[in-house]
Amino acid sequence: MKETTEELIISYDRMKEQIEKELISVYDREGAVDLASPQISFEKGTTRISFGAQPITAGMLVDFLAVIKRYIAHVRVHSFDSGYYAFQAMNKNLFKTENMLDNFKVEFFVLSASSKVEISKKGNLTQEEINLVIELFQQARASARQDPAYRLKLLGASIVEPDKDLDWDYIAGYDEVKRKIRESIILPIRNPGVYDSIARMTRKVYEPNRPRAILFDGAPGVGKTTAARIIAGEADIPLVYVPIESIMSKWYGQSSQNLSQIFDASEDMGGSIIFLDEIDSLAGSRDQNMFEATRQILSVLLRRLDGIDTAASTITIGATNRKDDLDHALISRFDQTIYFPLPNATERAAIFSNYAKHLAEAESFNLGEKSEGLSGRTIKDICEFTERRWARKVLIKSLEPTAPPFEFYKQTLRMWNETK
């Protein structure tokens, strides 16, 4: 009986229908999956089916092979170069190699950010082979679900890649803020053992004493998000960036458990820094008319920050520019607030020199004096605006390109102050 099902050749249309049906059910369950969508074709007498997958690791390859071996007794390794692996079914008679290249074949193309699985065979597939394709697809999905980075992406969060051009020098001034970040975030993350051993010496009942949650508070444009990106490069653990505002709209109508899953995925990476940007979207006191979804997300967050559901290796940073409007229960969960003030005159001068390095010290100083109340972002905008104005002038007057003169910066700043 088994022999006959194995040999049962299925028409192309019936095969396509079966495979598509199986894939659609996965998409329905998991929502949009941002890997290359499956392709099914029949060209020059060959059936070809391909789909996108996670970058294939050695472990995943073993899992795929286990699936293949369950269906095909004798498989030949066709290629085992790094980045390209191919496995081919052998003929029933193992000693006969004729037309073997027409047999069922599975190829894995591994790229840096994704990979592709391609199945091909001359002629139509048998029912067993169709089942194998479906199982390979399911295996690829199962591996993806285990990959924390991929899970985070599906949830609207992302892992910030360290940027080697971005370090603390990029932020002019703010020595006090930088010191606090170094002491309360970077040091504990880099030396967890020291903190733990002290806690073991002091506590009757051991509890980790590392800071778990820190709030970045400050006006718009003072470098809170930029600081998070710099921390990503300095810490030896991944920084998970969670833009609360945008994920809330993305999850509209969905369960607040998504936030919980972000925490879970972050912990599956063996510790991480979770940066919750713009938590102002959770503002509003709880007794006011808060949206149900917001209320639920807030309650998940409160629980996670309490640390009951959270591994000790995770540090959460929240950023806000409306601390006073935040829920009091939420504020109380943060061990420490790092306040990012607006830059003082010296710092404003330094920010001007960061974005207009050709100016003389006295010139930056002058601009710094005249820009009271402006944030780093506004100063950067003023410098960019000045460059564009100057570029237009250079073009119109057919001048050799030079850096904008001091006068131009002064003018832009004056215009800015007047329209304020």
Ligand SMILES: Nc1ncnc2c1ncn2[C@@H]1O[C@H](COP(=O)(O)OP(=O)(O)OP(=O)(O)O)[C@@H](O)[C@H]1O
């Ligand atoms: N002290 C500074 N030195 C240099 N650049 C700065 C400084 N402060 C801010 N900037 C620049 O301003 C821009 C905005 O900063 P960032 O996005 O980090 O601000 P933010 O505090 O997160 O603001 P928001 O609250 O609006 O999210 C960045 O491009 C950053 O480089």
Ligand SMILES: [Mg+2]
């Ligand atoms: Mg920001």
